[in-house]
Amino acid sequence: MRKAWTIGKPVPPTPAEVRLLEILWRIGEGTIDDILKASGEKPPPNYKTVQTFLRIMEKKGQVDHQQVGRAFLFRPLIERGAVHRSSISEFLAKYFTGSRTELLMELLSDERITRDELLQLEGLIRRRRKK
Numbered sequence: 001m002r003k004a005w006t007i008g009k010p011v012p013p014t015p016a017e018v019r020l021l022e023i024l025w026r027i028g029e030g031t032i033d034d035i036l037k038a039s040g041e042k043p044p045p046n047y048k049t050v051q052t053f054l055r056i057m058e059k060k061g062q063v064d065h066q067q068v069g070r071a072f073l074f075r076p077l078i079e080r081g082a083v084h085r086s087s088i089s090e091f092l093a094k095y096f097t098g099s100r101t102e103l104l105m106e107l108l109s110d111e112r113i114t115r116d117e118l119l120q121l122e123g124l125i126r127r128r129r130k131k
Helices: 015-027 032-039 047-059 080-095 100-108 115-130
Strands: 063-068 071-076
Touching: 015 032, 015 047, 015 063, 015 071, 015 080, 032 047, 032 071, 047 063, 080 100
Parallel strands: none
Antiparallel strands: 063 071
């Protein structure tokens, strides 16, 4: 069994890969048929397309499989939090010169932020300061 993202710099999954990971995080593990059913899409994604994505994701260390009878049972090797952190780091580097402060200031300057969201952020900052 391979460990996720052990060689080189991790590359965040593509949006299509994240959609498949979201399903696998929700169901834990499953066959391609399980993944198609769990997608909830009408019509469901194409079987061969999902199969191809899973092969690519396996090469990237994002998923792994084991054979059960004639079926392959896929499971995620990366956690949701790792994907979020990697994606945010890439986003920060690309658009905000790596500065979390610049990103937060931009978010806070948006007039669409609600009072509840501001209160949640204040609470997070207070808890973070205490650590």
